[in-house]
Amino acid sequence: GELLAESVQYDVFCWAKDEATDSFGNPRPQYMTQGYIQTDVANTSAPAGGLTQRVWVVDSTPPTMLVVRWDAIKTEQTIEVTLQLNEPGTIWCTLSELAAAAAGDACGEDELQDSDPAAPPPAGAGAGCFYESYIKGGSAAGATFRADVHVPYRDYAIEMNTLLNRSEDVTLQPSPKTGYKVMCFAEDDWLIESDAAPTQSLSYASPAGPNKVSLVTTQAVRDSIGLVTTLDLTPPNVTIDSVSTSETEIFVTLSLDEGGTAFCRAVRRGFAEPEVLEILDTNFQSTVAPGSNAVVNITSYDTHGEPLLLGTDYDVYCYAHDDLCHNCDVPSGITAQAVTRSKTEVRTLDETPPQIQ
Numbered sequence: 001g002e003l004l005a006e007s008v009q010y011d012v013f014c015w016a017k018d019e020a021t022d023s024f025g026n027p028r029p030q031y032m033t034q035g036y037i038q039t040d041v042a043n044t045s046a047p048a049g050g051l052t053q054r055v056w057v058v059d060s061t062p063p064t065m066l067v068v069r070w071d072a073i074k075t076e077q078t079i080e081v082t083l084q085l086n087e088p089g090t091i092w093c094t095l096s097e098l099a100a101a102a103a104g105d106a107c108g109e110d111e112l113q114d115s116d117p118a119a120p121p122p123a124g125a126g127a128g129c130f131y132e133s134y135i136k137g138g139s140a141a142g143a144t145f146r147a148d149v150h151v152p153y154r155d156y157a158i159e160m161n162t163l164l165n166r167s168e169d170v171t172l173q174p175s176p177k178t179g180y181k182v183m184c185f186a187e188d189d190w191l192i193e194s195d196a197a198p199t200q201s202l203s204y205a206s207p208a209g210p211n212k213v214s215l216v217t218t219q220a221v222r223d224s225i226g227l228v229t230t231l232d233l234t235p236p237n238v239t240i241d242s243v244s245t246s247e248t249e250i251f252v253t254l255s256l257d258e259g260g261t262a263f264c265r266a267v268r269r270g271f272a273e274p275e276v277l278e279i280l281d282t283n284f285q286s287t288v289a290p291g292s293n294a295v296v297n298i299t300s301y302d303t304h305g306e307p308l309l310l311g312t313d314y315d316v317y318c319y320a321h322d323d324l325c326h327n328c329d330v331p332s333g334i335t336a337q338a339v340t341r342s343k344t345e346v347r348t349l350d351e352t353p354p355q356i357q
Contacts, residue, residue: 004057005057006057006058006059006060006061007056007057007058007059007087007188007190007193007194008056008057009054009055009056009057009197009201010054010055010057011051011052011053011054011055012051012052012053012055013037013038013050013051014037014050014051014052015031015032015037015050016031016032016050017029017030017031017032018030032050036049036050037049037050037051038050038051039051040052040053041202042202043202044202044203052201052202052203053199053201054197054199054200054201054204055201055203056194056197056201056204058207059087059188059190059194059211060211061211062186062187062188062211062212062213062214062217063085063086063087063089063186063187063188063211063213064085064086065083065084065085065091065184065186065213065217065221066083066084066085066086066153067081067082067083067221067224067225068082068083068084068155069081069082070082070182070225070228071228072228072229072230072231073159073231074159074231075161075231075233076174076175076176076177076230076231076232076233076234077161077162077173077174077176077230078159078160078161078230078231079095079159079160079161079174079180079182079228079230080157080158080159080160081093081157081158081160081182081184081225081228082155082156082157082158083147083155083156083158083184083221084149084152084153084154084155084156085149085152085153085156085186085188086152086153087149087152087188087189088149088150088151088152088188088189088193089149089186089187089188089189089210090146090147090148090149090186090187090189091146091147091149091156091158091184091185091186092135092136092137092144092145092146092158092184092185092186093135093145093146093158093160093182093183093184093185094134094135094137094143094145094160094163094164094182094183094184095160095162095163095174095180095181095182095183096108096109096112096163096180096181096182096183096222097109097163097180097181098179098180098181098227105163105165105166105172106163106164106165106166106172107128107129107134107164107166109181109183109222111129112129112130112131112134112135112183112215112218112219113127113129113130113131113215114130114131114132114214114215115127116130117130117132117133118130119133119168120166120167120168121167122167123139123167123168123169128166128167128168129166131183131185131215131218132185132212133168134164134168134183135183135184135185135218136185137164137168138164138167138168138169139168139169140164140165140168140169140170140171141171142162142171143162143164143168143171145158145159145160146158158184160182161174162174163180174230175230176230176231176232176233176234177229177230177231177232177258177325178229178230179227179228179229180227180228180229180230181222181225181226181227181228182221182222182225182228183218183221183222184218184221184222185212185213185218186212186213187210187211187212187213188210188211189210190207190210190211191206191207191209191210192210194206194207195207229325231325231328232258232322232325232328232332233328233332234322234332235320235321235322235332235333235334235335235338236256236257236258236260236320236321236322236332236334237256237257237334237338238254238255238256238262238318238320238334238338238342239254239255239256239257240252240253240254240318240342240344241253241254241255241293243316243344243346245346245347245348245349246348246349247308247310247311247348247349247350247351247352248299248307248308248310248348249297249298249299249308249348250264250266250297250298250308250314250316250346250348251295251296251297251298252264252295252296252297252298252316252318252344253293253294253295254288254293254294254295254296254318254320255288255291255292255293255294256288256290256320256322257290258290258322258323259288259289259290259322259323260287260288260320260321260322260323260331261285261286261287261288261320261321261323262285262286262288262294262296262318262319262320263279263280263282263283263284263285263296263318263319263320264279264284264285264296264298264316264317264318264319265278265279265282265284265298265316265317265318266298266301266308266314266315266316266317266346267301267314267315267317268312268313268314268315269312269313269314269315269345270315271315273315273317273339273340273343274317275336276319276333276336276339279317279318279319279339280319281303282298282300282302282303284296284297284298284299288320296318298316308348309348310348310349310350310351310352311347311348311349311350312347312348313345313346313347314345314346314347314348315343315344315345315346316342316343316344316345316346317339317340317342317343318339318342318344319333319334319339319342320333320334321333321334
């Protein structure tokens with residue numbers, strides 16, 4: 001037959017007969033009447049009938065978290081994860097630093113534990129990084145990211161934009177273009193649902209608590225999501241380290257505070273500053289690694305290849321954008337004001353002696 005479903009109330013009807021016999025030892029049982037079967041028990045010590053209403057089938061199974069998608073969105077600090085539950089409940093998620101960065105102020109992905117739930121210092125003497133309280137956001141304002149799941153197998157999105165410190169009382173800002181792990185915890189609504197039923201059976205006892213996922217489940221969800229990198233929406237800073245010339249070329253040595261590409265163009269001294277697209281059109285560029293210098297070699301005046309003139313004053317302008325970050329539509333480029341600030345005056349060499357005509 002069909003199996004009973006957990007966390008569902010059923011009406012239980014009981015029927016019985018005795019083992020009475022006649023004078024000759026033949027069975028002559030007495031049966032419960034239909035009216036008695038349909039009468040409520042009313043009192044467990046002296047039942048008035050065979051009907052026990054609203055008997056719960058206990059739910060002792062934690063909910064299952066199903067990962068739908070995840071990504072960095074909106075800002076340099078925001079990561080979103082979309083999940084489902086197989087039953088009504090609540091999901092909490094938080095960001096965690098990588099194991100390699102676990103010596104920081106936040107708990108690392110491999111530091112979460114399930115053996116010591118006591119509050120960490122200064123509020124308590126616990127070991128800290130207890131997976132349930134940490135993922136739920138501790139006592140810090142702005143560190144709780146949750147979704148109340150009312151409908152099973154429906155998508156619920158959770159946005160996270162802070163980290164929680166080890167004491168679980170202060171929020172920390174995630175860094176741009178940095179990888180984090182997503183740690184999620186879930187519990188079902190078994191306690192709420194069972195206690196809130198309009199009618200309970202005579203023998204009903206409130207559950208000790210909701211069913212909660214284990215640390216192993218939290219780690220499995222973390223691994224299925226993998227590394228999520230925050231966006232980088234801030235353009236690089238350009239530093240012009242030096243400029244040198246030959247008679248027909250200009251060499252611009254520069255650096256960026258992050259990986260990217262730099263473009264430079266020269267215009268005659270006092271001429272109008274070029275637009276960004278005009279700088280890009282000449283395509284004098286160099287890939288710049290973080291913490292390293294690079295040289296942009298300018299070999300002509302314009303896109304037609306007009307050569308630079310010896311012994312001539314030029315103004316050099318540079319533009320830069322960073323490397324395209326994950327889920328970014330376009331790289332972040334410096335502003336027109338930053339291009340103006342990059343202006344560097346230079347004069348090409350004149351090492352050619354005059355000719356007498």
